[in-house]
Amino acid sequence: MQIIQYHYRKVVFLLRVPRHIGIIPDGNRRWAQDKGYEKKDGYQYSLTPGLHALYLAREYGINEITYYGFTTDNCKRPRIQIDSFVKACVDAVNLIAKEDVSLLVIGNKNSPMFPEELLKFTNRTNIGRGGMKVNFLVNYGWDWDISNLSNNAGRKSILDGLYSRDISRIDLILRWGGRKRLSGFLPLQSVYSDIYTIDDMWPDFKPEQFHEAMKWYNMQDVTLGG
Amino acid sequence: MQIIQYHYRKVVFLLRVPRHIGIIPDGNRRWAQDKGYEKKDGYQYSLTPGLHALYLAREYGINEITYYGFTTDNCKRPRIQIDSFVKACVDAVNLIAKEDVSLLVIGNKNSPMFPEELLKFTNRTNIGRGGMKVNFLVNYGWDWDISNLSNNAGRKSILDGLYSRDISRIDLILRWGGRKRLSGFLPLQSVYSDIYTIDDMWPDFKPEQFHEAMKWYNMQDVTLGG
Numbered sequence A, B: 001m002q003i004i005q006y007h008y009r010k011v012v013f014l015l016r017v018p019r020h021i022g023i024i025p026d027g028n029r030r031w032a033q034d035k036g037y038e039k040k041d042g043y044q045y046s047l048t049p050g051l052h053a054l055y056l057a058r059e060y061g062i063n064e065i066t067y068y069g070f071t072t073d074n075c076k077r078p079r080i081q082i083d084s085f086v087k088a089c090v091d092a093v094n095l096i097a098k099e100d101v102s103l104l105v106i107g108n109k110n111s112p113m114f115p116e117e118l119l120k121f122t123n124r125t126n127i128g129r130g131g132m133k134v135n136f137l138v139n140y141g142w143d144w145d146i147s148n149l150s151n152n153a154g155r156k157s158i159l160d161g162l163y164s165r166d167i168s169r170i171d172l173i174l175r176w177g178g179r180k181r182l183s184g185f186l187p188l189q190s191v192y193s194d195i196y197t198i199d200d201m202w203p204d205f206k207p208e209q210f211h212e213a214m215k216w217y218n219m220q221d222v223t224l225g226g
Helices: A029-034 A039-060 A081-097 A114-121 A144-148 A155-161 A207-219 B027-037 B039-060 B079-096 B117-119 B142-146 B157-159 B206-218
Strands: A001-009 A011-017 A018-025 A065-069 A101-106 A133-140 A170-174 A196-199 B002-008 B012-017 B020-025 B064-071 B101-106 B124-128 B133-140 B171-178 B194-200
Touching: A011 B012, A018 A039, A029 A039, A039 A065, A039 A207, A039 B206, A065 B002, A081 A101, A081 A133, A101 A114, A133 A144, A144 B157, A144 B206, A155 B142, A170 A207, A196 A207, B012 B206, B020 B039, B020 B206, B027 B079, B039 B064, B039 B079, B039 B206, B064 B079, B064 B124, B079 B117, B079 B133, B101 B117, B133 B142, B171 B206, B194 B206
Parallel strands: A018 A065, A018 A170, A065 A133, A101 A133, A170 A196, B020 B064, B020 B171, B064 B133, B101 B133, B171 B194
Antiparallel strands: A001 A011, B002 B012, B101 B124
């Protein structure tokens, strides 16, 4: 567990910081429709928020961040939307790959839905000076993840058997777009996660939302069910 | 999907009702401490809320309800607390077993923590005229549940391989006690569940909390990730 200091109005506060956060960047299509754009056009506005979240996580000293890119479920949508969110994911990963991070793209790559441009990141890669672990789920499916299990005896064997075994337990999940659910996001790394929902849509990301989430997390207890 | 009518101030509303709800009855210990009781003494106040939830679910025409009794994680607590929550679960199941329900108690029964009195309900039992499926998790562990998997190829095989295979996908989870997390509650039946948190502690259960949850659920969309 990590404790940081922060200063507010000349007072020093201590903050318990999550080690690993998950980001569910929902609401791109609703945001686009509200603006009078086509649904597919929302995704291109998701890139800047993604970088902002990364910088904020780094400032807080968070060790690991996992982005919910797109899922096998998402691929049931109209082709024009799929093309758009796949492109946004490729662009987002390429932006992240200009930072000092330890990058992993993970998802079912034995599928035509997996973008070729991202294959090179499907083994963890230290970029620049390395640093924060950044995981990006691309063509991820909870059932695909679990389909890799061979030895199910015990918690450690289960977690070590997942395709996503290199992604650790998640302390805090931040979901934009108002929904209060996981939507298949890493179900076994999320069994004990605190889930914080931001009502604004992801393209309306603001640093204050992130700060509020951190303050909220600081007030939760951590029991791991015990 | 089921739609019911309800009447309020002479107006008829249509309500989309969840097929299956989960109940996480948290906050018994905090409630007891607030009252000046010992932590262990909170559990005995959890029985009446459990029955109320059952009656309300029946009124709404909900098909299936799953209670989070206690978990293998919970058994790391002091013995005096364990004895108390195990007794509360046995009492709760015995109360439910006086209703017309289709009852299943599920959890790791190959453990001294599993109360013998409940073994008779570990195969689904129609009581009275039968009716609503009522599942009660007793000495449940998410890792125990998954440890039964043998064939992991595909969503159906995974769900059919769980120890909890007789518990269906959950539409809505109601959690009392203010926490916003699943705490290991049926992770694979919960991948798409909407999670509604009630800030009050479980012994402070009120029907209004249940009604509010149903109204909130009615405003959510159901996409199953698509």
